[in-house]
Amino acid sequence: MNENSLELQSGCAVRPASEQDMKSIRRLVWSAKLDPTQLRWEQFWVIECEGKLAACGQLRNFAGAQELGSLVVAKDWRDRGLGSYLTKYLIQQATEPLYLECLGSRLASFYTRFGFTEVSVQELPQSLKFKFGLSQLAKTLFRIPVTIMQYQAGF
Structure with missing residues (x-):
């Protein structure tokens, strides 16, 4: 998949989730060991x-900010550009400054390709400081490699 294109492979479609998708979404999130x-x-x-549900991602709303979260591609559908497509799609849907937190340098590198840069808890809007601050506490206490990132428009 070309980094700059926004094309979905044949036989696939992106759409807003429905209530009927919740069981599949939960299963995907659990499989990735993400916060359920x-x-x-x-x-x-x-x-x-x-x-079949091949990928999911969530845009959570906070006061003056949004969080890109729970982005998961089903194991059988990985390495086909679905994660990249969904990341770009969610960036386009965002209506507020967009943030995320991810584990490990591999995921941080993935999101950097789309214009996300690392930020500190102090740089976050007030509405995200508590939520992301808990992750930073875990990072400090348990040496969990959590990275907080913000999307930089015009990347």
């Missing part, structure tokens, strides 16, 4: 391929 709390189907977008 605060999953609201109304905030999710999904990619469906050949009648």
